[in-house]
Amino acid sequence: MNPPVLPKARIMLVDDHAVIRKGLALLINQQKHLAVCGEASSVEEARRMTSLLKPDLMIVDLTLGKADGLELIRDLRQDEPNIPVLVLSMHDEEIYAPQALRAGARGYVMKQDAVYQIFTAVDEVLAGRVYLSDRMKRQSDEPDAAS
Known part of the structure; x- marks a missing residue:
């Protein structure tokens, strides 16, 4: 007997x-x-497709042409609260990861990170956890990080 095929x-x-x-x-x-x-290549297209496709996870860039990925994340948190968002961006995580998390993202990965880090982040977010790089975790553990 073959093992059951799990849905992707x-x-x-x-x-x-x-x-x-x-x-x-x-x-x-x-x-x-x-x-x-x-x-999707734009905020408008992402909004339309999300309601149709109902993905298990969205990977979103912060810069979407002239539109703001943070605004899309805020809208998704309101309209589709059960769909987690992972940000994949070129923007400095020390500055933008906290903003993305406040907007509703469940993780932040930089485009220059290794491929395995992207998949680690995907798996963490799909498992219901928040993903931050080791560097961001260390920063948030520092005493001055709270001030």
């Missing part, structure tokens, strides 16, 4: 750069437990 987690990608979306989709679709269910 459905991930939607939101980035205004097609090459980033396509490259990330190739990497994600190589994982046995993950599948890209949709891609």
Whole structure:
């Protein structure tokens, strides 16, 4: 008897750069437990597709052309509170990760991080946990971080 086939987690990608979306989709679709269910290049497209696709996780960039990814995250938290958001961005995590988490994101990964870190973040967020890099965890543990 064959083992049961577990459903793949459905991930939607939101980035205004097609090459980033396509490259990330190739990497994600190589994982046995993950599948890209949709891609969006703008805030408007992301809002439309999210309500149709109901992904298990969204990976969102902070800079979406002239639009603000933080605003999209806030809207998603209000409209689709059960869909977790992981930010994948080029922007400095020390500055933007706290803002993204306050907006409703469940994790923050930088685009220059190693691929395994992106998948670690995806797995953590899908498991219902918040993902922060080791550097951000150390920073939040420092006594001065609270002030």
